[in-house]
Amino acid sequence: SIVDPLLRTGYHFQPPKNWINDPNAPMYYEGWYHFFYQYNPKGAVWGHIVWAHSVSRDLINWVALKPAIEPSIPSDKYGCWSGSATIMPDGTPAIMYTGVNRPDVNYQVQNVAYPRNKSDPLLREWVKPSHNPIIVPRGGVNATQFRDPTTAWLASDGQWRLLIGSAAEGGARGVAFVYRSRDFRRWRRARRPLHSAATGMWECPDFYPAAPSAPLDLRRYDYYTVGTYDRKAERYVPDDPAGDERHLRYDYGNFYASKTFYDPAKKRRVLWGWANESDTRADDAIPRTVWLDFSGKQVIQWPIEEVEALRHQPVTLKDTVIKPGEHVEVTGTQTAQADVEVSFEVSSLAGAEPLDPALAHDAERLCGARGADVEGGVGPFGLWVLASANLEERTAVFFRVFKAAGSDKPVVLMCTDPTKSSLNPDLYLPTFAGFVDTDLSDGKISLRSLIDRSVVESFGAGGKTCILSRVYPSLAIDKNAHLYVFNNGKADVKVTLLTAWQMKKPLMNGA
């Protein structure tokens, strides 16, 4: 469908045109950040996939280079699919990626590519050595479900390890196979996979240390688990063996095929996700820093600090009480492309509504039933973003507090409700939601939303729960987008501080 160009995102990563999907092999090399991504140079839908390549000094301003890896050898002739970079001990990066080698079925093998010229910090040219493919599906591995090699790591025995996403039991079980190599050329599969679960195939696995434990991400939504890597047994053991492996997600919205890399320049781990459009076909991704929280049970995500360089024209709201059923507009800055940070304070949790036990484990259904306009006890309160002047259009990002059945324990739900985001009737607008790991003991909870014309990317409670949503307003566009704080609960809610900044448009691949 045709979308208003003013709904094109301004500061989320995107190519000048055409289809983009997974982020691939993000890395830092000689002062430059490199970002590769699944890209169709020929059209606006997934198809003939190459590795497009952009570079940046700051992860915000991007310059597009020529595609780095395109189909050119028998083992990648029908597609260059996702993969990762590994920095060799001498500092040279290697890219491992999946190649499709048959026209009729998606047979998958793994290839390697190296920079032609290590002294070019832009790494413009990549060569595929003649010993490709270096890993082929053997021994009962399903060749059509065998892809997306991770970054490799050196184990204590001096051998390389990497993981490949796959499936077993006819696709019912997601599997992360371990491969070993002495020379990065001949790879052998370890007898036992690192980990597996009854989730369906695992695409784009990622495995990284987050002291003292390590997340592993699973599939379809970007699930992850936190656990311990038993180096001797080469097995991953989730910290919570009884836990549901589909419990924790990086993001409860539109965010998939994410990948991390370690940024040695700022000593942090950076996560990129793919925010597929729910309507049209041009897509974006945003970097977040990710770390393990104090409890060690989940990760925290926060927009990389460089994003703050785009902020200007701030306006604030201080110590403002929002009464039940009221809303307050935040004026004085344009908010179609904005960064909003707000701290809320609820005076008492006494009026929190009881949690329906049937919905206690299903945040999305709970939010569907108890949305932004359904009056509650404590909440719903939060932001209406990308709102039209008369509020016919608005996307609600909010919290709602419940009381768990049989106890007074507060249960905090975070939602993005886009059902009123557009008067355009033909849109797919799912409600997204996740629970927030907080007991609200001090009555305080924060929310940050990065608004980018058709992206609303929200971070609840300092990044404990994140939701990215795509919306396509027909009125709340550009200068006609408004921002409000609302409270549809029965208890007062205080905005202790809200700051909204307009966001400048960085260099974005020449778009």
Ligand code: DQQ
């Ligand atoms: N996209 C790639 C695959 C990967 C999938 C193909 C995930 O390598 O498994 O474009 O979105």
